[in-house]
Each structure stands twice: as structure tokens, then as C-alpha cells.
Amino acid sequence: MQFFTDLIQNPILMSAVIGWLIAQVLKTIIHLIMTRQFVAERLVGSGGMPSCHSSTVCALTTATGMIYGVSGYEFAIACILAIVVMYDAMGVRRAAGNQAKILNEMIDMFSHMGKNLSAHDTLKEFIGHTPIQVFAGAILGIIIAIVVCTLMM
Secondary structure (H helix, E strand, O other): OHHHHHHHOOHHHHHHHHHHHHHHHHHHHHHHHHHOOOOHHHHOOOOOOOOHHHHHHHHHHHHHHHHHOOOOHHHHHHHHHHHHHHHHHHOHHHHHHHHHHHHHHHHHHHHHOOOOOOOOOOOOOOOOOOHHHHHHHHHHHHHHHHHHHHHHO
């Protein structure tokens, strides 16, 4: 039982988890407002506004900096992790999402031409982020870490 108590009393872990949770809920609400459709997958899926990946790693990095200072190896590791994750979200994963969208359109076009491609599942298009989605997630994560660390310390 002490293990779980220690986990929930860890401000760095709680900042990251709460950063992820709030970003996912916000992403679902924003998607609901924009499309007028509730899509439960948005609660756990990637892509969309704000970036939960950015929110999570920026909350982790900010909390680490607040607790250990910015001159230690702990902050350096968290900071590099955050940079890699956010770069990947805007680069590789966004490109893969764009490619999935084009491939889905091609499959749909071939299906209308009489080609039997119905055995293929639709590719997931919401996997990457625009720079503004990453920025919004980063700001959200920083704010969450400041609040969580202030309340827990």
C-alpha cells in the first residue's frame, strides 16, 4: 500500500499524469464542439488539440526543474525527452497522418471505381500535431506542473 501512496505523492509523476489527463479531456471536448460528435477514442487517442504528448512531457520537465533545479541531470534528461517527443509529434507522426489521409482517399476512390478494397481497414489519420497544437499542449503542461508542484510542496 505504501507503494501507491508514494506514487500519488510524487509531484513529478502527478504533474505528468494530470497533464496527460487534462489534455485528453480538453481534446475530446474541443473535438465535440468542432464536429458536434462525441468520439470516445479522442479520450485516449493521439493527435488533436492540444497535444497530450506535449502536455505530458512539458509537465514532467517543468516539475523536474522545479524540484531538482535546472542544472541537474534530471532536468537535462526530461528536457531532451520533451524536445524529442514534441519534434516527433510535429514531424514524423504528422507526416504519417497526412499520408494515411491520402491513402484513405485513394482506397475510397478505387472502391468507387469497382475495385474490391473493402477488406482494408481505414488508416488512422489523427496521429500527429500541428505546431500550434504542440505549443498549446506545452503551455498547458507547464501551467499544470506549476500548479501541482505548488500545491504538493
